[in-house]
Amino acid sequence: MKTTATVTFLLLAAALTARAQSMPGPSAPKSTTLAITGGKLLTVSHGVIENGTLLIIDGKIAAVGMAGKVVVPRDAVVVDARGLTVYPGLIDPDSTLGLTEVGSDQNSNDLAEPSDEIMPHMHIADAFHAETELIPVARLNGVTNAVVAPGTDDSVAGQDIFIQLAGANRDAMILGRDVALAMNYGAEQRRRGGRGGGKSEFPSTRMGLITQLRQSLLDAQHYEVSRDAAEKKTPDKASEKGDKADKSDKPFERDLKLEALLPYLHGERPVVVGVYEGYDVETFMRVAAEFHLKVILNHVTRSQEILDEIAAWKVPVIVGPIYEMPRANERFDAVYTLPAELAKRGVKIAISSAEAGGPGGAHSVRNLPYAAGFAAAYGLPYDEALKSITLNVAEIFGFGDRLGSLDVGKTANVVLANGDPLDVRTEVKQVYIAGVAQPMVSRQTRLRDEYSK
Amino acid sequence: MRFHRVSAHLLVGIFSSASVLASAQTATPASVPDLVIKNATVMTASHGTLEHGAVWVHAGKIAAVSAQGASTGAPASAVVVDASGKWLTPGIIDPHSHSALSSDVNEATSPVTPSMMMIDAFDNRDKALYQALAGGVTTELLLHGSANMIGGQAVVIKNKFGLSRDAMLFPNAPRSIKFASGENPKRVYGSRNQLPSTRMGNFEVMRQSFENAKSYMAGWDAYNAKVAKGDKAATAPKVDLKLEALADVLRGKLYVQIHCYRADEFLTEEAIAHEYGYKIRAFHHALEMYKVAGQIAPENTAIATFSDWWGFKDEAWDAIPWNAVMSMRKGVRVALKSDSNDHIRRLNSEAGKMVRYGGATEEEAIRMVTLNPAWIIGVDDRVGSIDVGKDADLVVWNVDPLSTYARAEKVYIDGDLFFDSAAAGFGTPHFTGVMHDGGGFGSDDETAEDGD
Numbered sequence: 001m002k003t004t005a006t007v008t009f010l011l012l013a014a015a016l017t018a019r020a021q022s023m024p025g026p027s028a029p030k031s032t033t034l035a036i037t038g039g040k041l042l043t044v045s046h047g048v049i050e051n052g053t054l055l056i057i058d059g060k061i062a063a064v065g066m067a068g069k070v071v072v073p074r075d076a077v078v079v080d081a082r083g084l085t086v087y088p089g090l091i092d093p094d095s096t097l098g099l100t101e102v103g104s105d106q107n108s109n110d111l112a113e114p115s116d117e118i119m120p121h122m123h124i125a126d127a128f129h130a131e132t133e134l135i136p137v138a139r140l141n142g143v144t145n146a147v148v149a150p151g152t153d154d155s156v157a158g159q160d161i162f163i164q165l166a167g168a169n170r171d172a173m174i175l176g177r178d179v180a181l182a183m184n185y186g187a188e189q190r191r192r193g194g195r196g197g198g199k200s201e202f203p204s205t206r207m208g209l210i211t212q213l214r215q216s217l218l219d220a221q222h223y224e225v226s227r228d229a230a231e232k233k234t235p236d237k238a239s240e241k242g243d244k245a246d247k248s249d250k251p252f253e254r255d256l257k258l259e260a261l262l263p264y265l266h267g268e269r270p271v272v273v274g275v276y277e278g279y280d281v282e283t284f285m286r287v288a289a290e291f292h293l294k295v296i297l298n299h300v301t302r303s304q305e306i307l308d309e310i311a312a313w314k315v316p317v318i319v320g321p322i323y324e325m326p327r328a329n330e331r332f333d334a335v336y337t338l339p340a341e342l343a344k345r346g347v348k349i350a351i352s353s354a355e356a357g358g359p360g361g362a363h364s365v366r367n368l369p370y371a372a373g374f375a376a377a378y379g380l381p382y383d384e385a386l387k388s389i390t391l392n393v394a395e396i397f398g399f400g401d402r403l404g405s406l407d408v409g410k411t412a413n414v415v416l417a418n419g420d421p422l423d424v425r426t427e428v429k430q431v432y433i434a435g436v437a438q439p440m441v442s443r444q445t446r447l448r449d450e451y452s453k
Numbered sequence: 454m455r456f457h458r459v460s461a462h463l464l465v466g467i468f469s470s471a472s473v474l475a476s477a478q479t480a481t482p483a484s485v486p487d488l489v490i491k492n493a494t495v496m497t498a499s500h501g502t503l504e505h506g507a508v509w510v511h512a513g514k515i516a517a518v519s520a521q522g523a524s525t526g527a528p529a530s531a532v533v534v535d536a537s538g539k540w541l542t543p544g545i546i547d548p549h550s551h552s553a554l555s556s557d558v559n560e561a562t563s564p565v566t567p568s569m570m571m572i573d574a575f576d577n578r579d580k581a582l583y584q585a586l587a588g589g590v591t592t593e594l595l596l597h598g599s600a601n602m603i604g605g606q607a608v609v610i611k612n613k614f615g616l617s618r619d620a621m622l623f624p625n626a627p628r629s630i631k632f633a634s635g636e637n638p639k640r641v642y643g644s645r646n647q648l649p650s651t652r653m654g655n656f657e658v659m660r661q662s663f664e665n666a667k668s669y670m671a672g673w674d675a676y677n678a679k680v681a682k683g684d685k686a687a688t689a690p691k692v693d694l695k696l697e698a699l700a701d702v703l704r705g706k707l708y709v710q711i712h713c714y715r716a717d718e719f720l721t722e723e724a725i726a727h728e729y730g731y732k733i734r735a736f737h738h739a740l741e742m743y744k745v746a747g748q749i750a751p752e753n754t755a756i757a758t759f760s761d762w763w764g765f766k767d768e769a770w771d772a773i774p775w776n777a778v779m780s781m782r783k784g785v786r787v788a789l790k791s792d793s794n795d796h797i798r799r800l801n802s803e804a805g806k807m808v809r810y811g812g813a814t815e816e817e818a819i820r821m822v823t824l825n826p827a828w829i830i831g832v833d834d835r836v837g838s839i840d841v842g843k844d845a846d847l848v849v850w851n852v853d854p855l856s857t858y859a860r861a862e863k864v865y866i867d868g869d870l871f872f873d874s875a876a877a878g879f880g881t882p883h884f885t886g887v888m889h890d891g892g893g894f895g896s897d898d899e900t901a902e903d904g905d
Contacts, residue, residue: 448743
């Protein structure tokens with residue numbers, strides 16, 4: 001084990017070096033211009049451009065168009081993309097990248113705090129391990145950005161981050177902290193086996209879960225009123241009232257848990273609620289309406305009977321895993337067709353890398369495009385499929401002005417591949433993040449190369 | 454038909470009598486008309502891809518295969534399916550499944566349980582079978598889990614969803630037994646402070662088991678010798694189901710299928726197999742085979758591996774998606790498998806990933822989910838490719854089956870249509886009624902007592 005750890009460390013060090021070398025450091029040239037020419041551009045926002053030119057200046061997209069319509073500056077580094085498909089970096093709306101390394105090794109996992117069900121003050125930014133070996137693996141298949149969300153043990157599990165899959169360190173990789181509140185509702189969160197084992201505890205039913213959630217949201221509203229009242233009484237003013245008043249006024253004690261709920265009660269940021277069954281979706285949406293939460297639905301894989309209702313709520317949906325198995329006595333494609341059915345009803349959908357069963361999770365982020373492709377196999381229009389892992393995700397999480405399509409002014413997260421990005425047979429040739437060519441290596445390519453000698 | 458039942462195999466093992474064996478119920482009814490599937494792109498898995506190909510099915514078998522629109526010689530009475538623009542492959546074969554075992558995957562109460570018969574847990578109405586069928590899967594090896602160093606004996610099924618349990622058994626398939634190694638046995642028994650809790654313990658449990666089996670066999674040999682000499686007073690040793698099964702391993706009557714991840718453990722397993730004189734049919738999972746493929750290839754041991762799973766446990770940390778193709782190039786026979794009720798539904802596109810990871814040709818890739826798993830199960834003479842004389846287990850796909858966009862449209866087993874995506878309801882001509890929900894994801898670790 002010791003030997004393994006040493007080897008791992010050395011490889012990790014190598015990975016860090018590679019990453020550091022790939023990023024613009026203090027010695028990097030102040031201005032770089034890159035022209036990707038001759039490729040088939042899938043812009044996502046405005047169609048396909050055969051034989052297109054993409055101009056990148058200082059990490060941003062400076063021009064997109066047909067060859068001949070885009071002037072390539074004399075100092076540009078030209079990348080010949082003839083025969084390749086060029087598309088925006090893929091964005092995973094629901095991952096645990098940086099929260100896990102080896103699935104079965106608890107020491108390498110920081111997924112959730114199951115000691116309580118209401119944990120809005122858990123900030124994923126505090127656990128995100130930027131140097132994880134999983135990120136280069138995902139990046140090699142064209143995933144350039146991701147939402148990192150906690151595990152699903154709790155009703156309110158914590159606050160998500162939005163990352164890019166490259167950067168000198170954690171701070172450079174986190175593009176947004178606390179971008180959304182991760183919530184869950186359904187059978188899984190019941191404390192039937194206690195908190196991490198043992199006898200059943202409250203809340204052991206759906207009634208318990210919802211009552212506890214409602215009480216917590218009410219507590220947060222009450223807390224805000226008390227806090228605001230306390231803030232009006234400044235210490236100076238209190239002292240003017242004399243000694244007697246001073247003694248009765250204890251200093252206001254902040255409650256980080258309740259405080260963490262406030263931006264979401266104000267509707268300033270979205271909550272992402274993981275919920276599967278149709279009746280659970282309806283229950284949760286009643287609470288959401290009571291408290292004016294800005295909702296993003298996640299999963300809904302067993303809600304086929306309420307799709308029109310979901311469409312009427314006008315909330316975005318991270319639909320899937322598309323590989324979730326239908327219930328007994330449902331048709332085999334009851335879940336495969338869900339993305340298409342939702343999109344048909346005008347719902348803005350995103351698709352995540354989450355898988356049903358198997359290892360899934362962060363190790364499978366590289367398979368994100370295949371989930372979207374599978375949705376296309378079962379009726380989702382191709383353009384919608386590509387959007388569901390690029391522009392739609394960016395827009396849902398507030399990065400639509402910066403990411404998700406090949407448009408002038410956006411961050412140059414660009415992927416070059418030898419074919420259709422959604423097909424399993426396609427090989428990604430080069431990934432750019434913020435205009436920087438990423439090293440196309442991972443711990444896995446190094447093992448491959450070592451044993452290919 | 455040799456039923457995979459304890460009673461049947463014991464009788465064979467001890468008395469060498471075939472007269473008591475049950476007979477098969479799997480004959481295709483004579484009423485099934487001849488079938489011709491024509492104008493398809495036929496991926497034979499054995500001799501290339503045929504454009505505008507046609508296949509004639511007679512009495513459940515492939516009677517002729519033709520290319521470039523040529524006639525198959527089928528009679529005019531044959532039912533003709535025009536598959537213009539579509540692909541035709543052999544049925545997909547999964548050499549590692551725990552589907553439809555009533556959540557009874559692991560008898561995790563002892564590290565050595567070779568007399569467990571998976572057929573005793575097989576639920577022929579489990580929804581997982583239907584969902585796999587809709588993904589083109591026609592044959593499955595249903596294995597014991599990996600909690601035990603020496604687990605139970607597998608059952609081989611044809612996915613004729615809707616027929617009776619016994620009609621779904623693969624006729625005369627060889628018997629297989631599941632072994633395991635590495636983290637699972639040592640975790641399951643170590644967590645109870647029992648042997649084994651280390652890899653040293655794991656392998657010693659195996660060696661001791663085979664020593665016990667040798668003593669048992671010697672006891673029977675001595676008795677049989679006395680009987681042969683006419684000794685009427687000779688007393689027969691006790692029939693021990695567990696030792697009898699282990700003896701069958703040493704007699705070469707069971708295909709040994711070993712759950713094994715690490716390179717060093719492949720070498721140890723082969724060394725123990727040599728020491729006790731049995732062959733290893735396949736390593737399952739085998740995520741580090743790329744490290745020692747050159748050494749394993751001469752053993753003629755195949756692998757049944759994942760396409761790209763990794764990192765879910767320590768012994769999967771060095772897994773790379775190039776494993777299958779790198780091992781194949783070194784001469785190892787490679788199959789992909791599911792170990793999952795989810796992935797079993799799309800083994801075709803899992804094979805497609807091998808085009809991307811290492812540059813498998815389309816034929817090499819499709820063979821990983823057809824002919825090669827058929828060899829692992831020992832039924833490659835009857836299924837796994839589109840060749841004259843083989844069982845007509847066929848799948849019609851909307852597009853190239855190796856692509857993300859592939860959907861199985863029609864699935865035939867023994868020439869009979871068992872799934873038709875265009876049909877209303879479940880699309881299952883032979884199934885009506887209520888499916889069972891087996892629960893779980895059908896993976897190796899499932900229902901091992903310490904969780905999943």
